[in-house]
Amino acid sequence: MPAQHPSQMVELDAHLGELSPDLFSSIFVASVQALETYGIEWAIELVHQLAIAPALGREPVAPEALLSRLGFVSAFDPALRWLLRRLASAGHLVCEERGGARLYSQPQPLRPAAIAEFRDLALAIDPRNAASLDLLDAAGESYPKVARGELSGQQALLGPHRIALWTRYFHNDNPIYAINNIIAATAVANRLPAAQGRILEIGAGGGSGSEALLDTLGQRGRLSAIASYRITEPSPFFRRRAQRGLTAAHPQLPLEFAELDIDKPWAEQGVEPESADLIFGVNVVHVAQDLAFSLGEALRTLVPGGWLIVEECVRPRPGEAISTEMIFQLLDSFTAVKIDPKTRPNPGFLTVAEWRKALRTAGFDRVEVVPDLEAITESFPLFFAGALCARKPR
Ligand SMILES: C[S@@+](CC[C@H](N)C(=O)[O-])C[C@H]1O[C@@H](n2cnc3c(N)ncnc32)[C@H](O)[C@@H]1O
Numbered sequence: 001m002p003a004q005h006p007s008q009m010v011e012l013d014a015h016l017g018e019l020s021p022d023l024f025s026s027i028f029v030a031s032v033q034a035l036e037t038y039g040i041e042w043a044i045e046l047v048h049q050l051a052i053a054p055a056l057g058r059e060p061v062a063p064e065a066l067l068s069r070l071g072f073v074s075a076f077d078p079a080l081r082w083l084l085r086r087l088a089s090a091g092h093l094v095c096e097e098r099g100g101a102r103l104y105s106q107p108q109p110l111r112p113a114a115i116a117e118f119r120d121l122a123l124a125i126d127p128r129n130a131a132s133l134d135l136l137d138a139a140g141e142s143y144p145k146v147a148r149g150e151l152s153g154q155q156a157l158l159g160p161h162r163i164a165l166w167t168r169y170f171h172n173d174n175p176i177y178a179i180n181n182i183i184a185a186t187a188v189a190n191r192l193p194a195a196q197g198r199i200l201e202i203g204a205g206g207g208s209g210s211e212a213l214l215d216t217l218g219q220r221g222r223l224s225a226i227a228s229y230r231i232t233e234p235s236p237f238f239r240r241r242a243q244r245g246l247t248a249a250h251p252q253l254p255l256e257f258a259e260l261d262i263d264k265p266w267a268e269q270g271v272e273p274e275s276a277d278l279i280f281g282v283n284v285v286h287v288a289q290d291l292a293f294s295l296g297e298a299l300r301t302l303v304p305g306g307w308l309i310v311e312e313c314v315r316p317r318p319g320e321a322i323s324t325e326m327i328f329q330l331l332d333s334f335t336a337v338k339i340d341p342k343t344r345p346n347p348g349f350l351t352v353a354e355w356r357k358a359l360r361t362a363g364f365d366r367v368e369v370v371p372d373l374e375a376i377t378e379s380f381p382l383f384f385a386g387a388l389c390a391r392k393p394r
Pocket residue numbers: 170171181202203204205206207208209233234235238260261262263281282283284287288
């Protein structure tokens with residue numbers, strides 16, 4: 001979110017609904033803006049480093065033509081498209097649509113990037129922004145190697161040498177990420193049955209979303225509303241980490257830890273139909289290989305009237321680039337998914353309207369958005385986090 005005039009902050013408060021305005025302090029708002037700008041600086045830097053800038057002139061050119069002209073490997077295509085979109089939405093390049101294709105030109109020479117200055121600025125706003133800056137740096141430093149085919153995105157970003165970077169990023173001490181967990185926890189706590197609630201969490205990673213939920217329920221005196229809480233995650237490393245931390249913090253709670261791949265039939269993995277009152281996932285459902293399939297599996301697993309809560313980074317406008325995507329454009333798991341022009345027009349993050357359509361098409365009868373992102377986005381285009389709460393028909 002950009003720095004806002006106090007009267008605009010009042011306007012924002014009116015759309016926060018279930019969320020406390022205290023979550024959106026001026027430090028937090030400035031951090032969001034600084035990190036978004038940092039991604040743009042990296043895009044400028046990479047366009048210079050990869051010699052994309054000299055290949056772009058006043059004549060509009062298609063990304064695929066640039067890819068072959070510069071000799072980049074085809075796996076770099078999503079990352080190149082992200083660079084061009086990111087710079088076009090920041091006003092550094094011109095993008096025009098011709099026959100459904102996007103073409104790019106560069107009317108003015110691009111200025112040098114100022115990465116070090118913007119890194120210092122983001123750290124001065126909040127030193128805890130280091131977790132996000134370090135991950136963006138790791139991605140930026142990997143782009144040239146992936147473009148030249150020296151490394152795959154997976155090798156560059158998901159090897160054992162990167163684990164500490166990811167665990168620091170998906171952590172409640174990283175304010176830019178923690179907001180996702182707080183929004184999810186609030187939306188879940190407000191929709192959990194008063195008693196005997198059976199919760200299923202998908203893609204729980206190292207458990208930062210689970211931790212936020214248990215904290216929220218604890219603060220509300222509602223931990224006894226949990227009949228069972230199955231915390232699932234396919235990666236054994238992250239699952240064990242979640243299990244260690246959460247069972248130590250809550251030895252009295254009925255927590256279960258299991259593997260669940262949302263791309264495969266859930267019943268075959270021990271998750272029975274109509275066995276959950278509430279399912280939630282923080283920043284996981286957008287990686288579903290086949291979104292319609294995974295939403296269908298969630299619907300089957302819920303009892304009638306049960307809620308699926310999908311907390312996600314939400315794209316403000318169709319096709320608009322977001323700075324955190326710079327990291328994920330290098331990963332096949334993010335980019336190589338099944339596309340559907342109606343319900344999933346692009347890999348990765350979707351707009352609220354696209355989520356609504358996907359959830360309705362999957363058979364959910366009511367969709368609520370926490371906070372009211374459709375009202376917020378017009379005035380606050382950098383408000384990216386939200387929970388899509390979808391109810392199974394009663
Ligand atoms: C962005 S992380 C979020 C982790 C966790 N929700 C948190 O907020 O700390 C996405 C998680 O989804 C998991 N994931 C990836 N593909 C998955 C799949 N097919 N089924 C279930 N989880 C998956 C990853 O292992 C990772 O832990």
